[in-house]
Amino acid sequence: MRIAIVTETWPPEVNGVALTVQSLAHGLQRNGHVVEVIRPIQSSDRSESSPPAFAELLVSSMALPRYPGLRLGMPSLSRLLRHWRSSRPQALYVATEGPLGHGALSAAKRLGIPACTGFHTRFDDFIAAYGFPWLTPLVFAGMRRFHNRAQATLVPTGELADFLRQQGFSRISLLRRAVDTELFHPRRRSESLRKDWGIGARDIAVIHVGRLAKEKNLDLAVQAFRQIQHDHPGARLIIVGDGPERARIALANPDIVFAGMRHGEDLSCHYASGDLFLFPSTSETFGNVTIEAMACGLPVIAFDYGAAREHIVDGQCGIGIPIGDRAAFVSAARQLASAPSRRARMGRAARAAVASLSPDSVNLHFSELLESLVMEAAA
Numbered sequence: 001m002r003i004a005i006v007t008e009t010w011p012p013e014v015n016g017v018a019l020t021v022q023s024l025a026h027g028l029q030r031n032g033h034v035v036e037v038i039r040p041i042q043s044s045d046r047s048e049s050s051p052p053a054f055a056e057l058l059v060s061s062m063a064l065p066r067y068p069g070l071r072l073g074m075p076s077l078s079r080l081l082r083h084w085r086s087s088r089p090q091a092l093y094v095a096t097e098g099p100l101g102h103g104a105l106s107a108a109k110r111l112g113i114p115a116c117t118g119f120h121t122r123f124d125d126f127i128a129a130y131g132f133p134w135l136t137p138l139v140f141a142g143m144r145r146f147h148n149r150a151q152a153t154l155v156p157t158g159e160l161a162d163f164l165r166q167q168g169f170s171r172i173s174l175l176r177r178a179v180d181t182e183l184f185h186p187r188r189r190s191e192s193l194r195k196d197w198g199i200g201a202r203d204i205a206v207i208h209v210g211r212l213a214k215e216k217n218l219d220l221a222v223q224a225f226r227q228i229q230h231d232h233p234g235a236r237l238i239i240v241g242d243g244p245e246r247a248r249i250a251l252a253n254p255d256i257v258f259a260g261m262r263h264g265e266d267l268s269c270h271y272a273s274g275d276l277f278l279f280p281s282t283s284e285t286f287g288n289v290t291i292e293a294m295a296c297g298l299p300v301i302a303f304d305y306g307a308a309r310e311h312i313v314d315g316q317c318g319i320g321i322p323i324g325d326r327a328a329f330v331s332a333a334r335q336l337a338s339a340p341s342r343r344a345r346m347g348r349a350a351r352a353a354v355a356s357l358s359p360d361s362v363n364l365h366f367s368e369l370l371e372s373l374v375m376e377a378a379a
Helices: 014-029 078-088 098-111 123-129 133-148 156-165 193-198 217-231 248-251 266-273 290-296 306-311 326-337 339-352 360-376
Strands: 003-007 034-040 055-059 061-063 069-074 089-092 115-118 152-153 172-173 207-208 235-240 257-259 276-279 300-303 318-321
Touching: 003 014, 003 098, 014 290, 014 360, 034 069, 034 098, 055 078, 061 123, 069 098, 089 098, 089 207, 089 257, 089 360, 098 115, 098 133, 098 257, 152 156, 152 360, 156 172, 156 257, 156 306, 207 217, 207 266, 207 290, 217 235, 217 248, 217 276, 217 326, 235 266, 266 290, 276 326, 290 300, 290 306, 300 306, 300 326, 306 318, 318 326, 326 339
Parallel strands: 003 034, 003 089, 034 055, 089 115, 115 152, 152 172, 207 235, 207 276, 235 257, 276 300, 300 318
Antiparallel strands: 061 069
């Protein structure tokens, strides 16, 4: 099949949506489909010398307020109509709810192209985190209207599927997330990296990976680390990632190790060289970093939803905390930091818990979902 993927974010931008969508595109290609990516122009496109892995249609973009480095695609309805009339896809996957995504759904409807959407981001939670909680119901209602225009909405967990159905989202389908367990592996642990962090042989490296933004609740990770540090003065908090909150957190916490953006084996090495993974966000639809950390053999402390609800067996491979219970999150981190044998058992169980999340099986399921939309449209 010829499949078009529409997304507002795409590598080299580093975030869960960009990396997940890129992985799905590669999976479709490996399964024999012809893939075209429609995305906003990025600053890196001006200096890119190597040819892209997929056919691409680049559209005009605009800056996303309060999110430096990310851009929204313009609706581009007329351009999409012209392009798809001359080079028509058999199916469309719209990964993001921005202006470009809205334009793509409108074009697909006019041309009779079956389309599905991906529910990747809780923008209703984001708007509350940035000081506009009264807009949350309006944003959520807009998201519902957007996704209900498609023939299917793909979600990563059964928990989220049930929630959205209860909230009036129609035609929900489950597409689980995968993790590359060969890339993310405990064998990538590096004692030399730990030495660079200032970690002694028996000291604790507390790891957090993610975008450093307000909605990620990073102050709670710092608070939990300070309690660990009270008991273990040699402990270090290593934060991997970047974003608008980095400067504020670094200024207030000069002893935290900021590793910046990491990719591939280097990222896996940072995970595997840690001892405990803290994930305090309450605004995820899934949280890919949770299963990446588990694949690297780290016990995870996270709030009980998304990837944590789906894959953490509480007390065996990590600890799921009731959403919003900050005191319980801090207490669990402090207790687990002081229990090295328990951490080791949990780390082995965490690795085992995600061992079956094969990218190949997820990519095949994605192909089958798109093929079913085409068959339904033809019936």
